[in-house]
Amino acid sequence: MRPATVLLPAALAASSAAAQGVRILQTNDDGWAESYLREMHSSLLAAGHDALVSGPAENQSGTSSRDAEPEPRTEPCQFDSCAANSGPVGSNATDPRLNWVNSFPVTSLKFGFDTFAPQVWGPGAVPDLVVTGPNIGSNLWLQVPFSGTIGAAAESVKNHGVPALAFSGLTATHNRWDVSPVPLESTLYAQLATKLTNAVIASGTPYLPEGVFLSTNFPKVSSSRCSKVDDFKFVLTRINPFGFSGPDAPHCGGDTSLPTETEVVLNPTGCFVSVSVADASDKTTAPADKQAVVIEKLGDFFTCM
Template sequence: MQLKQLAVMVSGVILTQVSLSAGALNIVLSNDDGYTSNLKAIYAKLTEDGHNVIASVPCQNQSGKGGSINFSDTLTTLTEACLNDAAPAGAPAFGEVNGEENIYYVNGTPIMSLMYGLDVVAPQVWGANPKIDLVISGANEGQNVGSIVNSSGTVGNAQFALSRGIPAVAISADANTTNNDELAAEVALLTSKIIKDLESKVDSQGRLLPEGYGLNINYPMFEAGDRALELPWKVTQFGTFNAYNLKFTVNQNGSANIGFDISSTATEDQANDESVAYQKGFVTFTMMQHGFEGNAAAKEWLKVYMNDVSSKTDAQ
């Protein structure tokens, strides 16, 4: 199923969509893995498509950092080279990647690198108070599905963009795309198609996505020559099924680490969970809202609860 064929339902209201002619978008591209094959391929493809793209990524792999920000750190110079020689030791802690135009690095967390792109680079490239049409976080080297998204730097970047009112998508591919230029090219083609579909179906206000909402998109594992553009697409939910059950493990030698168990059996009620669908070969699309605010029904429950427990409550 193609994204442009979907009627997006948010809070019980179907958003009317209208077709507008596609044009050049201002896109900020980031991730939590750093200067990777996926990042380079997506940047090149979206630029080839005619979009205005800047990329800003962590100097080192920062997977699992979620919404982390190093408030107390002063960024000075690099003590070691960035991933894939994006910058050498001794270089400034943030700046343009070696030999690249409009691709930048930051010696910090994923959100710090995205903030650099939004707050510093975008105004330098596109002028003061630029209109940013879309933030793309990814494509990650490994899927972000189920409850693991709570610690995902990829999804954390998308959430940060949504907090600023910027449409955002988090995109994750399989771990086999790591340092694999051939697979990264397929990832880029698939990403380009998704952006074109988003452009072709926007809401009545000209937005690529409903206000306050973003997409968590996961690509299933595929091999070179599998023609990723022909993979089936499916609308999913985060759900409760987790392919990877994270746990804190204490080892016999007294050390500890975060490990995981692999789950393989889902219940009938979990059939539409993204962790199940991507394992069946689907490109999964899960709608996510910004932040943690409850829906209308939950808010009404809270008003009733507060009125019952306290005569001093202002439950407006």
């Protein structure tokens, strides 16, 4: 069934119009019933994408790339979103697009590929793109290797050959899926993530170079500042400080030293979103030749600082 029509902010509506709907597999490390993940799901559906969730049954933050066979639950899932003794995996009773796995984010993603995608999309069907998060809290520099949200994105690229986008938000609020009213940050992060997702899709296949994913961090939001999509500008960044790897691909007037995502996201003078091209093999900044492909595809999407 097609989702109901939803009125989108002008910037988001414009980007969705340029992006053809695709199959998107979602997961996170904060739990399948968290507001950030569910708002992202709604935003992707509203943009015309065929989105499917396969997330951990409960908060699995900081679990990196851990993977373990899911075990039967003896207690209810996060926020009482599934009953006790519900087994090792399950689905929402009224929506088969919403699924949980009693294990880690990487395991949840694997079940999305192997179990839930064929059930919803048909035998042999695979996603065109994987989207992880938005994570509750940032994933910057030294946080990156420990993040389950990042780990799942790397898993998709390395072991499934499907491009991935990982999203994280500095405003860290934990809310259940049906919180009312929906917090500003949940809605705004979902809209911003969908804007970038649409831009990547509109750039054409292959969406990203082989072996990389995009790691995106959103700054803090508030009702008085950085409160709507058009307030934000996306900046191409690197994960680790310059000197740990480099030089970067020429960008912004030929500069071969991109700003770090930390200095961009924490910049007090604007509402800047960092977008780093990440190497799926080690979760650090991707080589310059991979960055160059992303710049060629998405260069006009980025703002130079």
